[in-house]
Every structure is written in C-alpha cells, then in structure tokens.
Amino acid sequence: MTARHAMPAGDRPGIGPPLWLLAELTYRCPLQCPYCSNPLDFAQTRQELTTEEWVRVLRQGREMGAAQLGFSGGEPLVRQDLPELIAEARQLGYYSNLITSGLGLTEARVNAFRDAGLDHIQVSFQASDPELNNAVAGSRKAFDQKLAMARAVKKAGYPMVLNFVIHRHNIHQMEDIISLCERLDADYVELATCQYYGWAFENREGLMPSKAQLEKAEAEVKRYRERLTASGSAMKLIFVTPDYYEERPKACMNGWGSLFLTVAPDGTALPCHSARLMPIDFPNVRESSLHSIWYDSPGFNHYRGDSWMPEPCRSCDEKDKDYGGCRCQAYLLTGNADNADPVCSKSPHHDRILAARKAADHATAGLEELTYRNADNSRLFFRG
Amino acid sequence: MTELLEQIPRLRPGFRFQWEPAQNAHVLLYPEGMVRLNDSAGAVLKEVDGQRNVADIVATLEQQFPDAGSLEGDVSEFLKDAEQQHWIVFS
Numbered sequence: 001m002t003a004r005h006a007m008p009a010g011d012r013p014g015i016g017p018p019l020w021l022l023a024e025l026t027y028r029c030p031l032q033c034p035y036c037s038n039p040l041d042f043a044q045t046r047q048e049l050t051t052e053e054w055v056r057v058l059r060q061g062r063e064m065g066a067a068q069l070g071f072s073g074g075e076p077l078v079r080q081d082l083p084e085l086i087a088e089a090r091q092l093g094y095y096s097n098l099i100t101s102g103l104g105l106t107e108a109r110v111n112a113f114r115d116a117g118l119d120h121i122q123v124s125f126q127a128s129d130p131e132l133n134n135a136v137a138g139s140r141k142a143f144d145q146k147l148a149m150a151r152a153v154k155k156a157g158y159p160m161v162l163n164f165v166i167h168r169h170n171i172h173q174m175e176d177i178i179s180l181c182e183r184l185d186a187d188y189v190e191l192a193t194c195q196y197y198g199w200a201f202e203n204r205e206g207l208m209p210s211k212a213q214l215e216k217a218e219a220e221v222k223r224y225r226e227r228l229t230a231s232g233s234a235m236k237l238i239f240v241t242p243d244y245y246e247e248r249p250k251a252c253m254n255g256w257g258s259l260f261l262t263v264a265p266d267g268t269a270l271p272c273h274s275a276r277l278m279p280i281d282f283p284n285v286r287e288s289s290l291h292s293i294w295y296d297s298p299g300f301n302h303y304r305g306d307s308w309m310p311e312p313c314r315s316c317d318e319k320d321k322d323y324g325g326c327r328c329q330a331y332l333l334t335g336n337a338d339n340a341d342p343v344c345s346k347s348p349h350h351d352r353i354l355a356a357r358k359a360a361d362h363a364t365a366g367l368e369e370l371t372y373r374n375a376d377n378s379r380l381f382f383r384g
Numbered sequence: 385m386t387e388l389l390e391q392i393p394r395l396r397p398g399f400r401f402q403w404e405p406a407q408n409a410h411v412l413l414y415p416e417g418m419v420r421l422n423d424s425a426g427a428v429l430k431e432v433d434g435q436r437n438v439a440d441i442v443a444t445l446e447q448q449f450p451d452a453g454s455l456e457g458d459v460s461e462f463l464k465d466a467e468q469q470h471w472i473v474f475s
Contacts, residue, residue: 095400095418161416
C-alpha cells in the first residue's frame with residue numbers, strides 16, 4: 001500500500017489506526033502452490049469464523065478507520081457468504097479487494113460481486129504458459145480458467161490487476177508474462193518474487209532465483225517498462241525483488257502494528273499474515289474487540305516502538321527507516337524474533353542470507369521435488 | 385491551456401474518492417492502495433465528477449475560495465499531475 005503522507009494519530013499516542021484490514025476468510029484452496037504464505041499446519045485450524053462474526057469484524061475495523069479491505073485466503077471464493085460480506089463492506093465504505101486464484105469464479109459471480117459493491121479483483125497466475133502454470137499450481141485446468149476469468153473481470157469494468165509470483169522456475173518468462181498482461185489489457189501487473197515464509201520458506205532452495213537470473217529479469221522488466229512508457233500505456237508494472245539480495249532489510253508492514261491488521265480464518269488477529277509462525281500469543285476476535293486487540297493486546301504491542309531492539313539495531317541510525325526489518329524473517333533465520341533481520345549486512349546472522357544466495361547459484365531441484373501445499377502435507381507438519 | 389480548460393476530467397475506473405473521518409482527510413482509494421490528500425488536492429478532486437470541464441471546476445473553486453485569487457494555474461497543474469499519476473483521465 002502506498003502511504004504518501006504522515007499517518008494520523010489514533011486513539012493512543014503514537015499508535016495510528018489500522019488502515020488496512022486483511023480478511024483471510026479460509027485456508028481452503030483448490031490449488032497447491034509450493035510458495036503459499038499460509039501456515040504449514042493450516043490443516044489443523046479450528047472452525048472458520050461465521051458470517052456474523054466476519055460482519056462484526058468488518059464493522060469494528062471500519063469504525064477504527066480501516067479503509068482498505070482485502071478478502072483473501074486460501075481461496076476466498078469457497079466461502080458461500082462472500083456476496084454478503086462484499087455488500088456489507090461496501091455499505092460500510094471500505095474499498096474492497098478480492099485476491100483470488102480465479103478457480104471457482106464464473107462470469108455470473110464476477111458480475112454479482114460487482115453489483116454487491118466489490119471494487120477490485122486480483123487474479124493470480126503461476127506462469128505465462130499452461131504447462132508451467134498448471135505444474136506450479138498443482139491443477140491441470142487452472143490456466144485456461146484464469147485467462148477466462150481475467151477477461152471476465154475486465155469486461156465487468158473492474159480495474160484489472162494481475163499477480164504473478166516469481167521464482168527460479170518462471171523468472172525466465174518475464175517478457176512473456178508482461179506481454180500476456182498487455183494482451184489481457186491489465187491495468188496493474190504485480191511481479192512478486194516469492195517471499196520466504198510459510199510453504200515458501202520450506203521450499204526456499206527450490207524457489208529462490210540466482211543472482212544472475214534476477215539481474216536478467218530486472219533488465220527485461222526495465223526494457224519493457226521503457227517500451228510501455230514510450231507507447232503511452234497506462235499499464236503499471238510492479239516488480240518486487242527478493243529481499244535476500246538486499247543489504248538492508250525492508251520496512252516490513254511499515255512497522256509492526258502500524259497500518260496492517262490481518263484476521264486469520266479462525267479469528268486469530270495478526271500484525272501480518274505470516275506472524276502466526278512466531279511464538280507469540282496473538283488475540284482472537286472471538287474473545288476481544290478489534291479495538292482492544294489493536295491498541296492494548298500484548299501481541300500487537302510486542303514490537304511497537306524500538307525499546308525491544310537489541311544491537312545492532314538499537315544504536316543504528318536507520319532504525320526509524322526499516323524498524324529492524326521483518327520479525328518473522330528474524331525468527332525463521334535466527335530462532336529469535338528480536339534479532340535484526342539477517343538481510344541487513346550489519347546483522348551477525350547475515351551469513352545465513354549469504355548461504356542462501358550461494359545455494360541459489362547451485363540449486364538443481366526440479367519443480368517435482370518441492371513440497372506442495374495441500375492438507376496431506378500440512379498434516380505431516382503438525383504430526384511431526 | 386485553453387484546450388485543457390475544455391476537457392472533462394473523471395476518476396479512472398477502480399478509483400474512489402471519499403472523506404475518511406479517522407484520517408481527517410479526503411483519500412483516493414484504488415486497488416490495494418490509498419493516497420491521503422492534502423486540503424487543496426481534496427478540494428479539487430471533490431469537484432471532479434465526469435460531467436464538468438476544467439473551466440467549470442476552476443470557476444466553482446474560485447467561488448468557494450474568493451480570497452485565493454485566480455486558481456486556473458494551480459488547478460490545471462494539479463490535474464495534469466493527477467493524470468500523470470493515472471488517477472484521472474480526460475475526455
């Protein structure tokens with residue numbers, strides 16, 4: 001999300017309102033993408049929130065000032081109450097985004113969602129051709145369905161946003177991907193290199209592009225972007241490169257508990273959709289109001305401010321810029337979420353990033369060797 | 385400049401302009417993004433309705449802000465910038 005101006009004060013000094021609410025409606029999904037950001041043990045999730053519970057969450061969020069709303073998952077389309085939730089969101093004044101694989105979508109549903117007040121549908125693709133797309137998604141018919149739905153979305157008058165998750169097995173397709181988006185008349189194209197959380201962390205060695213692959217892709221995107229500008233195209237290309245090739249960490253989520261509030265399918269409230277993997281007790285919307293969760297819960301206050309920071313962050317003059325990077329990444333790579341994000345070259349654990357880069361230069365694993373995100377594989381993670 | 389005055393600006397499809405009490409500001413919402421507008425940007429975009437041309441919008445704003453003098457330059461500059469940002473289109 002773009003936030004060009006200083007954010008206003010919320011109900012507590014120093015804590016602004018949650019302007020972005022992500023509603024992860026379900027972990028159910030017909031696809032099995034090996035880079036899914038859902039938790040590894042998603043299959044043991046307790047009962048999903050009911051329609052009434054979601055409506056309450058939406059109302060409380062809007063009252064606090066949330067303006068952007070994402071319906072995500074899993075595949076949010078498997079929720080039969082989606083039209084009802086969309087209508088409620090519109091009536092409350094949210095700008096609502098549906099983030100979908102396109103599977104389970106029909107032209108009739110695309111139109112019904114528009115009539116209910118949905119603002120935008122983002123369709124995700126896995127590649128620019130059916131073979132690779134379907135192999136990554138673990139579904140034989142996914143690609144054609146996605147194409148048909150992308151066209152239906154455009155036809156219904158929505159802005160078209162296409163999302164491609166980029167990794168070492170499709171990063172060579174950059175030109176083909178952008179050209180496909182141009183043919184579909186996309187307004188926005190997100191080329192998002194995998195971020196290594198959830199299933200993507202598990203599969204990192206098999207997903208992370210090498211430095212050489214990345215540089216080639218960046219050059220291709222740059223060339224294409226210049227071509228688009230020259231032709232007066234309004235298609236906007238966003239290329240998210242992996243932070244594993246940076247020397248300074250990203251300002252993850254614009255700071256912990258600063259703008260973003262995620263509600264997981266079972267009602268667990270999180271400062272980001274990956275935070276569930278951390279050994280922190282996060283509150284649940286079934287037990288507390290969103291207001292007390294955001295402003296008062298220990299989980300959301302855990303990494304606010306900078307008094308929690310150890311060195312090298314504590315005395316670093318860039319700590320107000322990147323907040324020490326990503327807490328989930330610090331936890332996954334060092335075992336302690338307080339540590340500096342190892343992406344930072346000042347981190348004593350930066351060698352772990354260097355090792356991952358080195359591994360990416362020599363990786364040989366094929367797609368078939370990745371652990372695909374499905375309920376059977378998920379059960380292995382919580383049975384141990 | 386004359387040409388621009390006759391053109392009719394409207395928000396691009398997928399963009400929504402609204403007042404946000406929690407931010408005490410007008411905002412522009414679009415796919416997965418939000419721009420918080422300052423007072424003058426909010427005042428101009430509030431008049432962008434896809435019906436009236438730039439000259440009408442300038443006239444309306446000059447009525448609203450009689451002490452501000454001629455607004456043609458500022459409003460035109462802002463709208464051209466908004467077009468470059470792909471927030472609005474002219475027809």
